[in-house]
Amino acid sequence: MKTIGLIGGLSWESTADYYQIINTLVKEELGGLNSAKCLIYSFNMEEMAVLQREGKWEQAAQLMADAAKTLETGGAEVILICTNTMHKVAQEVQEAISVPLIHIAQSTARSITTKGLKKVGLLGTKFTMEQDFYKEVLNLYGIETIIPEACDREDVHSIIFDELCQGKFFPESKERYLEIIRKLLADGAEGIILGCTEIPLLIKDEDIDIPLFNTTYLHSKEAVDFSFGKE
Secondary structure: OOOEEEEEOOOHHHHHHHHHHHHHHHHHHHOOOOOOOEEEEEOOHHHHHHHHHOOOHHHHHHHHHHHHHHHHHHOOOEEEEOOOHHHHHHHHHHHHOOOOEOOHHHHHHHHHHHOOOOEEEEEOOHHHHHOOHHHHHHHHOOOEEEOOOHHHHHHHHHHHHHOHHHOOOOHHHHHHHHHHHHHHHHOOOOEEEEOOOOHHHOOOHHHOOOOEEEHHHHHHHHHHHHHOOOO
């Protein structure tokens, strides 16, 4: 079993989800008392959120790269960035280390292609929805991405930062997300990417009868598969 390095704290709520999923998958694979060999570098999210808001992506990239190098030095044999948004700097992080970085959008795209879907809706932070770094990866797999209209993007983003990242889960916010998802389906989406690792804490498969792509789970599953040499 290879050691997995997690760049977390963005938010710690979803990092805890990563930790639980990864360990559950390892136990399902090996049984008994087996659990994952992993290291976690946990950021203070407020510091990174300030850099995001101020557009200081080069500074954020350097911090992320330093975190990855710390994990590699500690023995990590594969690295995960436990957030969709910070994959904006995934290339800079990969260039700073010699072990593989598993890209969350690639994990998601591979799952979408196995279902034969060609057009999906993307929910996430405004950075993820509005910038091209995530959609470009999906496009390489022949996947067209659509995003909510401006007012809906604002609500998706604010619910993430003001509620989900702070461990707050309100029924009215779930219904707002489902309303936005239904609009995307009406616009032709065949499935929906839960493209922020906090969104699966609120929206579950049983909430709506269409394919949902839980990026936290898909990313974690690929890491475990890599750890066992199944990549």
